[in-house]
Amino acid sequence: MLDFLTIHGALNPFYEGVLKASSITILTSVVGFMIGLVFGVLLLIIRATCSAPLKALVKIYVSAMRGTPLLIQLLIAYYVIPSVLDIQLTPIEAGILALSLNTAAYISEILRGALSTLSWGQVAAARALGMRGWTTWRYILLPQIFHRSLPPLTNEFTILVKASSLLSIISVAELSTLARNANLQSNLPLQVFAATAVVYFIILFCASSLSRVIERRIAKVLPNAH
Numbered sequence: 001m002l003d004f005l006t007i008h009g010a011l012n013p014f015y016e017g018v019l020k021a022s023s024i025t026i027l028t029s030v031v032g033f034m035i036g037l038v039f040g041v042l043l044l045i046i047r048a049t050c051s052a053p054l055k056a057l058v059k060i061y062v063s064a065m066r067g068t069p070l071l072i073q074l075l076i077a078y079y080v081i082p083s084v085l086d087i088q089l090t091p092i093e094a095g096i097l098a099l100s101l102n103t104a105a106y107i108s109e110i111l112r113g114a115l116s117t118l119s120w121g122q123v124a125a126a127r128a129l130g131m132r133g134w135t136t137w138r139y140i141l142l143p144q145i146f147h148r149s150l151p152p153l154t155n156e157f158t159i160l161v162k163a164s165s166l167l168s169i170i171s172v173a174e175l176s177t178l179a180r181n182a183n184l185q186s187n188l189p190l191q192v193f194a195a196t197a198v199v200y201f202i203i204l205f206c207a208s209s210l211s212r213v214i215e216r217r218i219a220k221v222l223p224n225a226h
Contacts, residue, residue, distance in 0.1 A: 110152045
């Protein structure tokens, strides 16, 4: 079994670089997701509270991001945006930008679905208590929205981690890039890609386990949220 996994040292370059490549995969995915989460909340609030023109712009943005491939968005972030705005983006920065803008559209829809399940009588009650605007969102609506959205948000993060493999197109040295290079060096695709799949599984299993822990803790704070 050990010989199958190492092939007498032929896969050493993969195993030596797997921690660094995995850390880049996790970094780009987590940062992209967190930025996308903040942006997704902003899109939700705009769509729920702002004027019709702003709502229309959000709808167009969400439709455009969900209706075009992430690969194309990634290439635009890396090649088009820097030239148009006259700025410089490293491959990792461009990758995070594309991931965050893409996932924000999906997150906003997930949160909007959770918002639709809440009673707007809570908003009226909050206003009767003197709570306004952001205070109502912060203390009344968003905690319940996040609680109800946690499983689909975890699924969205899982999709994002797997989608981060596209960053190899712009030479980000993440996990799939390492696997491709190791396969070229060793010509052992079965072993290389099996090991890569195991690493992805471990990352996503840890993310799912963390999500369940967070969900249980939130349930203790909001025991009546369903």
